[in-house]
Structure formats: C-alpha cells, structure tokens
Amino acid sequence: xxxxxxxxxxxxTKWVGPLALTGDIVxxxxxxxxxxxxxxxxxxxxxxxxxxxxxxxxxxxLVDERMARSVLLKAENxxxxxxxxxxxxxxxxxxxxxxxxxxxxxxxxxxxRQIVGNLLYIRLECATGDAAGHNMVTKAADAVMDxxxxxxxxxxxxxxxxxxxxxxxxxxxxxxxxxGKYVIAEIDIPRRLLHRMLRTTPERMMRLNLEKNLIGGxxxxxxxxxxxxxxxxxxxxxxATGQDAANIVEGSQGIVHCEMRGDSLYFSCTLPNLILxxxxxxxxxxxxxxxxxxxxxRRDGEPGANxxxxxxxxAATVLCGELSLLAAQTSPGALMRAHLALERS
Numbered sequence: 190x191x192x193x194x195x196x197x198x199x200x201x202t203k204w205v206g207p208l209a210l211t212g213d214i215v216x217x218x219x220x221x222x223x224x225x226x227x228x229x230x231x232x233x234x235x236x237x238x239x240x241x242x243x244x245x246x247x248x249x250x251l252v253d254e255r256m257a258r259s260v261l262l263k264a265e266n267x268x269x270x271x272x273x274x275x276x277x278x279x280x281x282x283x284x285x286x287x288x289x290x291x292x293x294x295x296x297x298x299x300x301x302r303q304i305v306g307n308l309l310y311i312r313l314e315c316a317t318g319d320a321a322g323h324n325m326v327t328k329a330a331d332a333v334m335d336x337x338x339x340x341x342x343x344x345x346x347x348x349x350x351x352x353x354x355x356x357x358x359x360x361x362x363x364x365x366x367x368x369g370k371y372v373i374a375e376i377d378i379p380r381r382l383l384h385r386m387l388r389t390t391p392e393r394m395m396r397l398n399l400e401k402n403l404i405g406g407x408x409x410x411x412x413x414x415x416x417x418x419x420x421x422x423x424x425x426x427x428x429a430t431g432q433d434a435a436n437i438v439e440g441s442q443g444i445v446h447c448e449m450r451g452d453s454l455y456f457s458c459t460l461p462n463l464i465l466x467x468x469x470x471x472x473x474x475x476x477x478x479x480x481x482x483x484x485x486x487r488r489d490g491e492p493g494a495n496x497x498x499x500x501x502x503x504a505a506t507v508l509c510g511e512l513s514l515l516a517a518q519t520s521p522g523a524l525m526r527a528h529l530a531l532e533r534s
Contacts, residue, residue: 200224202429203231208238208505209246215501222480223425230421230510237509240386244378247508249501252371255298256322258330259312261351262337262344270309273341274302277311287336288329294318294492295325301366303353310353314367318492321433321466357435364413364442369464370500374508375457377450387516391454395447397519402445415444419460422510426503427465431477436464445511458508465503467495
C-alpha cells in the first residue's frame with residue numbers, strides 16, 4: 190500500500206552566495222539553493238563563497254560526461270562469451286544506431302566489457318542531453334539487449350543491469366570509465382585572504398589535507414575518495430534542484446588536492462561522478478523549476494548545455510563548503526563552537 194504522508198513539511202532551503210565562477214561553461218556570480226537540516230552548512234558554504242568572490246573566482250572544468258548502464262548476458266562458456274564480445278565490439282556502429290532509435294537525445298559514447306566465467310557484462314555509455322539519463326540509457330540498453338539476443342543465439346538474458354554500471358554504489362569503475370559529469374573546481378587563495386577570512390594558512394591547509402583526507406582516508410579504506418564532506422553539499426544541492434539524492438553515493442567519491450603557489454594556496458575539488466540533470470522527474474515545475482531557472486539552467490539552446498552549467502555550479506558549491514570546513518578544522522575547537530552556536534541556539 191502507498192499513501193500520502195499527512196502534514197508534509199518542505200525541506201528547509203536557503204540561498205547561499207553569490208559564488209564567483211570562471212571557465213568555459215559558467216562565468217560570473219551565481220547564488221545557489223541548498224536544502225538541508227544541517228543548519229551550519231549554509232553559513233559555512235557562504236563563507237567559502239565569500240572567499241571565491243575575493244580570489245578571482247572558482248574555475249570549473251568539465252572533463253567528461255556520460256551515463257552508463259551494463260547488461261548481463263550468459264554464454265555456454267568463457268570462450269563463447271569472448272567470441273560474442275569481439276563480434277559485438279566490431280559492430281559498435283550498429284549498436285549506436287539501435288541506441289539512437291530509442292530517444293531524441295541519447296547517443297552512444299562507448300562500450301566496455303568484463304567477462305567472468307561464462308558471464309558477459311557489457312557497459313553502454315551514452316550522452317543524454319540535459320537529463321541525468323538513468324531511464325534514458327536503461328531504455329537504450331533494453332533495446333540493445335533485445336538485438337544482441339536476436340542475433341547471437343548462443344547468449345542468454347541474465348539482467349538488464351549487471352552492476353558493472355555502477356549505480357548508487359561505491360566502486361572504482363565509475364571514476365575510471367566515467368558516469369555522470371566529471372568536473373574539477375579549483376581556486377587560488379592568497380595567504381592574506383586565508384588569514385583574514387578563514388583564520389588559517391596555506392601550510393596548515395596542506396598539512397590537514399594530507400593527514401586527514403589522504404592518509405586518514407587511506408587508513409579508513411576509502412575508495413577513490415579523499416575529502417572531508419562532499420556528501421553534505423551534494424545532498425543539499427541535489428534536494429534543492431530535484432535530483433535523485435541516492436546518487437550522492439558515487440557523487441561523493443572525490444578528491445581534494447592542494448599545493449603552494451608562491452605565497453598562495455591552490456585548492457581543488459575533483460568530482461568525477463556528478464549525476465544530475467535539468468529535465469526529467471521532479472524538475473517540471475514548482476520550487477525546483479524556479480531554482481533551476483534562477484541559476485540560469487533552464488535556458489533554450491544546445492541540448493546538454495543546461496546540465497553542464499548545473500554540474501559546474503554544483504562542483505563550485507562543493508568546493509566552497511569543503512574549503513570552509515577544512516579551514517575550521519585547522520583551528521582547535523572552531524568546528525564545535527560553530528555547531529554549538531548555529532545548531533543549538
């Protein structure tokens with residue numbers, strides 16, 4: 190049984206910023222909505238946004254974009270699975286044509302495979318326009334699977350999703366092959382600004398990133414992750430913009446890298462698995478549509494441009510929150526004082 194929950198209360202949402210952004214995709218000032226019950230997240234992210242405005246802006250670079258779905262097929266044995274894969278890979282243009290027939294905006298970007306015993310995993314990677322693309326690429330994968338089964342009688346159906354995707358689970362494969370938007374946000378912060386606005390130094394930030402994010406993450410067994418709390422900003426941003434919040438599982442797998450640049454701190458956040466879109470379920474109207482429009486992510490133009498803009502804004506937001514938290518943790522007691530003042534008042 191499914192029934193509506195009574196007395197539904199909207200998530201607390203506030204606008205933070207503006208953030209100053211530079212790069213090929215987004216330039217200028219953007220204010221972002223964050224939906225969260227963790228009230229210190231708003232002023233903390235706003236503190237990072239203030240640094241961005243006084244440091245020449247956050248540069249955002251989109252490295253790659255694709256959505257993946259892996260089908261799982263069974264052969265009689267490994268040799269038969271390998272032979273089938275070689276034939277399928279040689280006919281990638283035919284697979285691409287089948288994918289394109291399933292929707293206006295979906296296009297095949299590439300194929301990958303893994304063979305385990307007699308199991309053949311085929312990963313389809315697709316461009317999906319302004320949509321995050323889960324359903325779009327699953328529809329394409331379903332059509333491709335039907336074609337393969339019709340043309341290769343030695344193969345049998347096992348699953349439309351074989352976990353080689355990998356969807357909403359921690360993995361290494363998505364960071365390596367790509368799933369969603371691969372975005373890098375970076376900023377150069379002069380020492381005097383670090384001291385005045387964040388009460389820290391380049392040396393303390395570098396030391397903390399090494400000892401906490403990199404070594405601490407390694408000790409914990411983190412997988413392709415070296416960050417303090419990417420997930421906090423991602424969840425708040427995803428909820429405010431109508432995204433599938435479960436995608437923060439792979440989205441929060443990212444790396445902070447910083448180094449000295451003369452007397453300034455170079456600080457970057459690499460997010461290889463940002464899965465989001467500006468069209469699709471939850472984004473057609475109401476508050477979410479208004480949020481997207483306010484950020485300039487509902488404009489007419491080339492398919493995919495709005496989603497790329499949103500991804501860069503999201504990555505910059507993550508950087509602001511990450512920078513602020515790490516700076517607070519370089520000063521003993523600062524983090525707890527902030528939480529006591531902001532959450533228990």
